[in-house]
Amino acid sequence: MKILILGGGFAGVEAAIKLRKYGYEVSLISERDYMFIYPVSIWIPVGKRNFEDTKLNLFDLGKKHGFNVIIEKITRIDVTKQEIHTDKNVHAFDYLFVALGMGKVHSKGLENTHSICGKPNESVIIKEQLENLVTKGKGHINVGFGGNPKDPTATSVRGGPAFELVFNISLFLKEKGLRDKVRLTFFAPMEEPGKRMGQRAYAKMDGMFAHYHVQTHFGKKIKEFTHNAVVFKDGTELASDLTLYISGGEGLDVIKESGLPLNEAGFIEINELCRVEGYRNIYAIGDGAAIIDHPWAAKQGHVAEVMADVSTYNFHHKITHQGKRKSYWEKLHIICVMDTGDGAAFVIRTRKKEIIIPLPIVGHWLKKGWGWYYKQSKMKRMFRIPGM
Ligand SMILES: Cc1cc2nc3c(=O)[nH]c(=O)nc-3n(C[C@H](O)[C@H](O)[C@H](O)COP(=O)(O)OP(=O)(O)OC[C@H]3O[C@@H](n4cnc5c(N)ncnc54)[C@H](O)[C@@H]3O)c2cc1C
Structure with a gap:
């Protein structure tokens, strides 16, 4: 069984890690050889963070978790022939996880x-x-x-x-x-x-x-x-x-040209299991997937990871003929530590409630600490706190 993950960002990396935990062989294709930790990149322009420290090497991640990494630029997704075309190769797939992020208006x-x-x-x-x-x-x-x-x-x-x-x-x-x-x-x-x-x-x-x-x-x-x-x-x-x-x-051009079902903005239409509408073997996760029925929600890194968790869980239960399924809607909320350089505001929003907690000084260091924790936990150097 050939499983391909497209994209080495929050969604793709988390999906690769989870699929390995379930015991599957996985290949991840990304155009760059590192994952970029966008939430902490805001400090690069003001000199408070180094560019190199904001990267997580995909080969190191692949070695640690046991997934295969392919650095190639995806040029075409052929869902009919079940093939991914890149600037260097053509890769066949049985199951596909699309996690390519989004383009801009x-x-x-x-x-x-x-x-x-x-x-x-x-x-x-x-x-x-x-x-x-x-x-x-x-x-x-x-x-x-x-x-x-x-x-x-x-x-x-x-x-x-x-x-x-x-x-x-x-x-x-x-x-x-x-x-x-x-x-x-x-x-x-x-x-x-x-x-x-x-x-x-x-x-x-x-x-x-x-x-x-x-x-x-x-x-x-x-x-x-x-x-x-x-x-x-x-x-x-x-x-x-x-x-x-x-x-x-908005949706990336390579997605718009793929023939996958899209919403008006070019994001891939999925159901609450993260499976692409009309396809039994394709999942779409992260910024590139359309969030429906929750117009207050937002595309965020933690939503991308929730989608990765939900899609791989549902995939595994389908393959092993187990009835249980998870819905990403159940874990949908906005969580944001909005940094100001000398503090932060902690914002949580769900369908029903909103909470804002001002965190002068400590909030800034909390977010900095999260950046460190994220790298260490992804590299298995420390215990992973569930949901973070
Ligand atoms: C400055 C900034 C700050 C943010 N702060 C927060 C925050 O505080 N909290 C939060 O939850 N979220 C935050 N976000 C949002 C979060 O970073 C995104 O929601 C998250 O990165 C989405 O993950 P993704 O895997 O879907 O996409 P991405 O992380 O964008 O990854 C997409 C991957 O696909 C690859 N790719 C794309 N096209 C191709 C191609 N043609 N061929 C091969 N590979 C390709 C890219 O190289 C990349 O590896 C922030 C975003 C930014 C930009």
């Missing part, structure tokens, strides 16, 4: 921006650009995020990193003595950015922007990005020396 002039949610090395480019501005000693930095009206679950999590980045940059500028010389603005086309974290969390945002000396520009649709401005559809613009913009998410 295109806006005019996007090449004039940088994103902390893009390719991993973007975080290093942002660091260099910030350092250039420090050398100049003045300028305008605009940080923002957009949505995808076709799928609300593809927006929210990208708000979180944008907030984290702007607050961390504010502290960075303060440390350099440049807070009054560099204008820092947060922009978003929606009237109430951050509301997805819940009403109580959202209500605190104004105070946080004031505290961190961040100006705001909300509720204006973006027309385009130029090399020196963010231009809005109402004719207003923000002068910009550095634009850090996180687009809304």
